Amino acid sequence: MWPFSSSSFHETIASKRAQRDATLSTAQEFSAEEHQKFLTVPATEIVKHIEAGEWTASAVLEAYIARTAQAQRQTNCITEVLFEQAREEAHQLDREFAATGVLKGPLHGVPVSFKDMYNVTGFDSTIGFTQWANQPASDDATIVKQLRAAGAIPFVKTNVPQTMLAFECSNPLWGRSLNPWSDAHTCGGSSGGEAALLALDGSALGIGSDVGGSLRIPASYCGIYALKPGFGRVAAEGSRGPNPGFEAVPAVTGPMARSVNDLEVMLRVTFGGQDTNYFPAPVPYRDVEIPKVVRFGYYTTDNLVKSSPVCQRALLETVEALRREGHECVEFELPYATRALELFSGITSADGYDKLLSHLGPDPKESSLFLVTLGPSLPGFVRSFAGWVVRTLVGDSIFGNLLLHSRRKSVMEYYDYVGDKLEFERTWRREVWGKHGFDAILAPVQAVPAIPHHGCDRLSPLAHSTLLYNVVDSPVGVVPVTRVDPSIDQLTDEWLAMPGGSKLLEAELYGKKGAYNPKAMAGLPVGVQIIGDAWEDEKIIGLMHVVDKALGPRGFGPGMWQGKK
Incomplete structure (x- = not known):
């Protein structure tokens, strides 16, 4: 028996969404005159403007907060909202820079969003499960620590599909996220909320994960850039997933951004940085020479x-x-x-x-989980017969063979x-x-x-x-x-x-x-x-x-x- 009644299930949803919306309401009303200049440059340029004394981390953050509130109304891409903590971090960066004239790191003052699976101290990582609500993390994910040490400011977390099995971004807790360019289409998954937010300039940089296309599909659907690294290049400790013991096709953590330069600076910060389990490989970002003719x-x-x-x-x-x-x-x-x-x-x-x-x-x-989970739910003789029908009578050997592979195994x-x-x-x-x-x-x-x-x-x-x-x-x-x-x-x-x-x-x-x-x-x-x-x-x-x-x-x-x- 689950420890949730139907009423508590709905109460959890209502409570979490109300908490999110209340914090989002602290955003300034977006002003093109006041905020737009901060949103129309890549993350690397934000840092240059701050270093030149032209912008402050606090001003940049407020612009992205204002735009994030708009993006949420348009696409429902947001889960946890970290505005209060982020504002304090921005003020601290501004005080330190005013006193020393030295940037904290290559991402000084850059607002960064995270797929909901990455832990941030004091906030949930529900990935859409109501029974994981109200269980705030006690420590930051390694990649959150790495980016914060480089001067970045975590300020919001983004929506994912239920169990992260599908590339359609929807779950009972947070609802459905929309494509920023068409509300009739999905923004992709499982890093779909992240892609939608970035496409609408609601974040300067983002972090997602990929086990079957979860960075790349939403990046293409929404019109942004992403990199799926190979396994062993970026630390994943402190991320919460529905099947942490599954390693046959390992998930990887990777960056999402609005330019290739921004992807590169994030990888320079994260490659080779090990967590407490001595993962990943201690191999920092390596400069390579690209052939003149590729x-x-x-x-x-x-x-x-x-x-x-x-x-x-x-x-x-x-x-x-x-x-x-x-x-x-x-x-x-x-x-x-x-x-x-x-x-x-x-x-x-x-x-x-x-x-x-x-x-x-x-x-x-x-x-969205219907076809994914159909095969194992069928009795063996039904699945075999269905596969034979599809291969022989329908003439589709590709789909028919897939049915035979999707089943329980010893x-x-x-x-x-x-x-x-x-x-x-x-x-x-x-x-x-x-x-x-x-x-x-x-x-x-x-x-x-x-x-x-x-x-x-x-x-x-x-x-x-x-x-x-x-x-x-x-x-x-x-x-x-x-x-x-x-x-x-x-x-x-x-x-x-x-x-x-x-x-x-x-x-x-x-x-x-x-x-x-x-x-x-x-x-x-x-x-x-x-x-x-x-x-x-x-x-x-x-x-x-x-x-x-x-x-x-x-x-x-x-x-x-x-x-x-």
């Missing part, structure tokens, strides 16, 4: 489903921009296209998702899956990096720019395009490229004639009432992934600079929210 591999579809016209256009526009700069771009076919998704599904479902779902308590299960079967995953990593590196000699790979972030609310109920396998690089542990950056233009991004006869993937998933995406609707998606951002081999995190940052420069001005970065109601 060899990029690229593909426009991952073979699970066809990429939409706009996502293909974003990739090809990036390729053409790089070629104009003299770089080499070579198209190749993605090998073992769906094997990573089979392994990921097989490994994560080994216990039937019992551990992840055990934290729900009185919370109703979000509909410990021996689990070991076999993990062993197959390790062999897949070795084969992947040999067949991709060893055979082609690429400096990096360019790829779509997902098949569509964003999904409508509740779209994850049926489209969760779309995360295949990102989770592949968790399975092989590659560092991956996301750079925003373009926006949906209904006049050029419709489905054409030429596009329809291209080879496809899963019939069932493509029907959900591109059928009569499919999720891909360029008219409804007008203005939604679209990004690309820039993928490196293991331990090449710094090289990927360097190549993100290369790609960003080649693409030129295109309406992304600090201040891009201007004019948005």
